[in-house]
Amino acid sequence: MASLLRTAGRARSVLPRTIPHATSRVAPIAFQRRHASAAAAAVADSSEQSFFPDEPTAPIIKTEIPGPESKKAVERLSKVFDTRSLNMMADYSRSYGNYIADLDGNVLLDVYAQIASIPVGYNNPALLLAATSPSMASAIINRPALGNFPQHDWADILESGILSVAPKGMNQVFTGQSGSDANELAYKAAFMWKRQQQRGGAHVDFSHEDISSSMNNQSPGAPDMSILSFKSGFHGRLFGSLSTTRSKPIHKIDIPAFDWPQAPFPSLKYPLEENEAENAKEEQRCLAETERLITEYHSPPAAIVVEPIQSEGGDNHATPAFFRGLRELTKKHDILFIVDEVQTGVGATGKFWAHEHWGLSTPPDMVTFSKKAQTAGYYFGNNDLRPNKPYRQFNTWMGDPARAILFRAIIQEIKRLDLVSSTAATGNYLFDGLQRLAERYPSEIHNLRGKGQGTFIAWDSPRRDEVLKKAKGQGVNIGGSGEQAVRLRPMLIFQRRHADLLLERLERIFQE
Missing domain, CATH: 3.40.640.10 (Type I PLP-dependent aspartate aminotransferase-like (Major domain))
Known part of the structure; x- marks a missing residue:
């Protein structure tokens, strides 16, 4: 908790509030030391300004997935919790931006976003500010039974957040x-x-x-x-x-x-x-x-x-x-x-x-x-x-007012960075790349769909489960749906360079 609050304090001093497309350089310390210089160099070579300049420049694979530490953690958890639907054992203290980390030092490009449920990146500094605010603390420890005892500012929370969109x-x-x-x-x-x-x-x-x-x-x-x-x-x-x-x-x-x-x-x-x-x-x-x-x-x-x-x-x-x-x-x-x-x-x-x-x-x-x-x-x-x-x-x-406060911070971040428009543009770029892959590997990508629908893209694969498993080995977390669909659900901070990383790794899988 002390580390979390220190990070929040740093975020307060650097998070831009009014400049469009500006981004905080606060990251979990492990990433900050290891990747900041390389990430900055990559951004400098691109016309695209990064929303998370301190995130890794590419996935990192150190062990098989799951690795030994993850296997031990899963075994322990299995004794008290049903783990049969587990995708991977995550280490959120080391996850950042578009990347999810595990306990073995592996860092994966996450184009599944849990279950399409992470909006603006892991350890987003703006959300961390909201999470450590006095209003959030009050909402958590005094959680109101809203029908009988709504908090005094519930209308303001709704009007400035949920209802604003x-x-x-x-x-x-x-x-x-x-x-x-x-x-x-x-x-x-x-x-x-x-x-x-x-x-x-x-x-x-x-x-x-x-x-x-x-x-x-x-x-x-x-x-x-x-x-x-x-x-x-x-x-x-x-x-x-x-x-x-x-x-x-x-x-x-x-x-x-x-x-x-x-x-x-x-x-x-x-x-x-x-x-x-x-x-x-x-x-x-x-x-x-x-x-x-x-x-x-x-x-x-x-x-x-x-x-x-x-x-x-x-x-x-x-x-x-x-x-x-x-x-x-x-x-x-x-x-x-x-x-x-x-x-x-x-x-x-x-x-x-x-x-x-x-x-x-x-x-x-x-x-x-x-x-x-x-x-x-x-x-x-x-x-x-x-x-x-x-x-x-x-x-x-x-x-839950605590979650409504978080959604308000998400909305503010979406508006600050114009993430809906960015997602539309990135989705067009990604779809074009997948279309080219489908032309080269017609046996791998069937019924490509989602054109003009942002990054809400999917295709059918005759070996779907194998593709998902091999993707992890290539450092990408992807999900499936239905009987044979590969579905992409990246976060709103997913950009063209992330799309390039995904397309490169998909091609490697298709070549095997």
Whole structure:
């Protein structure tokens, strides 16, 4: 802790607040001594100004991964914690910028960002300042039960942070704990909204039958309604969100589920420009089946939930026309449109919110968020989405001011460095490089997708798991999704020189 505070003190003295694209030179001491000179030289030779000039200039591989120290740590942890889903044992005290370190001296270029959840780099000095501020300390040690005892400056924290980047048409937020929680809360809001409509408005009180039947999990108090989701979608692992998750059986097996409908999500053919007519026909097929389910399913949907890009389910894309079609269906049939931006939100697609790419005639009804925001919740703008009585959307914490303070610092860093625009440009550069690799190694990169979507890029690999394993040996941490997709989820500070490092190492793997 003392070392952390010393680093924070140094950061306070050097962190620029007003100069665009300036960067702090504060780094963990191990990196500062070993890499600063080389990094500075590399930056000097580039037209691109580094966001983290003290980070390594390239990955460092000293042992196999996992190495001996990591194996010992995993063995110890396994005695008290389930490690079977472990990717790698990280040493965050030595991780910096785009690079994640382990216990054996290996330093990997991280183009996965945990699970698309690290926004502006490891040990970012601006975030360290926020983390060591008096307001953060108070929020942590006096964590408020927000529904009953909100802290005096909660409105200011929301307005200067979370709500400052609210999607167009939205001016309110309900905060939560995680992406799954955010979706569950949005589903509850949709059901309460629909039942209020059916009763004649929020002013109409519950009937005796509503009240008594709800305690027996029966209609009308527990109404026979649903949330419509899409095949291969992922919306979380809690009970309601899990019922809308369709990505992998392992998430769902043995868990009771609601009898809710799933519509087909378009299966596009690539390259997009060569398959426009066929893809348009596929999207129309999916829209027609969605409308059939809305009108005919035995448990009528109160809302549709959809990811702008199906992430966990295989990085599946659809065109803006498909999503505009969904929006029109929800308006036509008077149900809500929930956009799950848990993974796509906060700049990764070259827009702050991925649905900004669609050109919707009217905003979504709710947008859920988490991951890179480091907090969670859903945005909305319609007052009718507020429950008609207190305690209906409620839990002890109702979010976490500490995490909202961190998101505010993330937002400030994104704006200071213009990271959304940077991500859009870097994504174009990276996609072009991957396209060239696909031409040289057509057996390795299939269905390259994500053009014009920032760094939210993926492709299918016939030997996906082998590629991911070999990438670690080359000093790159990459993730997968679906059955055969390699997915890239770099941080917003990922730049062209990092893209070059990634492309070089991918080519080495493809040559083996």
